[in-house]
Amino acid sequence: MRERIRIGIDLGGTKIEGRAFDADGKELDRIRVATPKGDYPGTIEAIASTAEALETRAGVKGTVGVGIPGTVVRSTGLVKNANSTWLNGMPLERDLSARMSREVRCANDANCLAISEAIDGAAAGYPVVFGVILGTGCGGGVSIEGRVHSGPNGLGGEWGHNPLPLQSPEEWPGPECYCGRRGCIEKWISGSGLERDFQQATGKALRGPEIVSLSEKGDAEAEAALQRLEDRVARSLAGLVHILDPDAFVIGGGLSRLARLYRNVPRLLNQYTFGGPVETPILQAVHGDASGVRGAAWLWPLDANASKPMV
Known part of the structure; x- marks a missing residue:
């Protein structure tokens, strides 16, 4: 059994892609499902189920980060500026954390690209x-x-x-x-x-x-x-x-x-x-279409128990 994995989720307008990585950033597994367009509760469930399926297949739980087509305002916890409009005004990060009974971290998908490429990509x-x-x-x-x-x-x-x-x-x-x-x-x-x-x-x-x-x-x-x-x-x-x-x-x-x-x-x-x-x-x-999902996984630092997020 592995000690720990990172799970990154890319929430797109038409698909949700989840990938599992080891501590060194090596991809272990991936799952892709359709996005429940316009269905906020369905989106929460689809993200959580994707992460849990990756954990089940790996035989170990991991940290979970999600790249979203919008941003979470830290003072309110609500999503704004998402072109997937059913997310706007919703406490996505809080609801995902409640659904998974642990902290889930969300960030804008372009920010996830930046962090992925800065950590182990073209701009390392x-x-x-x-x-x-x-x-x-x-x-x-x-x-x-x-x-x-x-x-x-x-x-x-x-x-x-x-x-x-x-x-x-x-x-x-x-x-x-x-x-x-x-x-x-x-x-x-x-x-x-x-x-x-x-x-x-x-x-x-x-x-x-x-x-x-x-x-x-x-x-x-x-x-x-x-x-x-x-x-x-x-x-x-x-x-x-x-x-x-x-x-x-x-x-x-x-x-x-x-x-x-x-x-x-x-x-x-x-x-x-x-x-x-x-x-x-x-x-x-360097990571092409995988940059966003990799960056979402990297929203957690190497020490998975660290309290300071990467956002």
């Missing part, structure tokens, strides 16, 4: 890491010395809901965002943002992978769309350099697989940073 050894998720939407998270920085309002890393910097007249005021404002970074540097921008420029409705494929075949319109995306990513990261000046950026999510981002964005970033070129590396997440 960097003190301050900003994790960027470029997927259907766009998110960010901050890891400082291997711990998540979410802030008293749970808004640390929510850079996607700042306005796109240095907007051109053609970009102003920008598309409407679900947050109620216009021109948010998330609406520009995401998979859906790429698709919307391409359709607006060409009149053609294509998916992100189709746009990338066309660009690789020499299509000028697709190439122009990807160049606009890269320039907007660079502008957005420049704002973070000016405020946080992290030791490293790590990019995850579907768009992180675009190798050209790591060639072109650093050069463009240097055009937008105060005082000229910067040395901040822009790295691709």
Whole structure:
């Protein structure tokens, strides 16, 4: 029987993925189930049952961390800003802890990416890491010395809901965002943002992978769309350099697989940073789609009995 395991849960809009890890971060097992969309009690049960199934198969109980598409406000214990809207206003962390009869720790999924990659991923050894998720939407998270920085309002890393910097007249005021404002970074540097921008420029409705494929075949319109995306990513990261000046950026999510981002964005970033070129590396997440669930497992420190959480 193993001494101890860590369990990480990634709560997505369509699926719940749980993975078990040993103390060194080696994956032991995984389970994936459908998310009970719109069903809060069902979501609590699905998360708890997934964690318990992993424990049963391992023959030992473990610590449980959950990455969520929102944030838990520490002063109230309630979830806010979740695009899985049935979680908003609910005491998710408390209810999970009560259901499992032990403490369960929750953090924003982008923060989980940041902590995973800072501890044993692409940014291992960097003190301050900003994790960027470029997927259907766009998110960010901050890891400082291997711990998540979410802030008293749970808004640390929510850079996607700042306005796109240095907007051109053609970009102003920008598309409407679900947050109620216009021109948010998330609406520009995401998979859906790429698709919307391409359709607006060409009149053609294509998916992100189709746009990338066309660009690789020499299509000028697709190439122009990807160049606009890269320039907007660079502008957005420049704002973070000016405020946080992290030791490293790590990019995850579907768009992180675009190798050209790591060639072109650093050069463009240097055009937008105060005082000229910067040395901040822009790295691709080593753990890929597993970064979030790994980071959730790492919300507990090595000493599982430690009272200070990683959030």
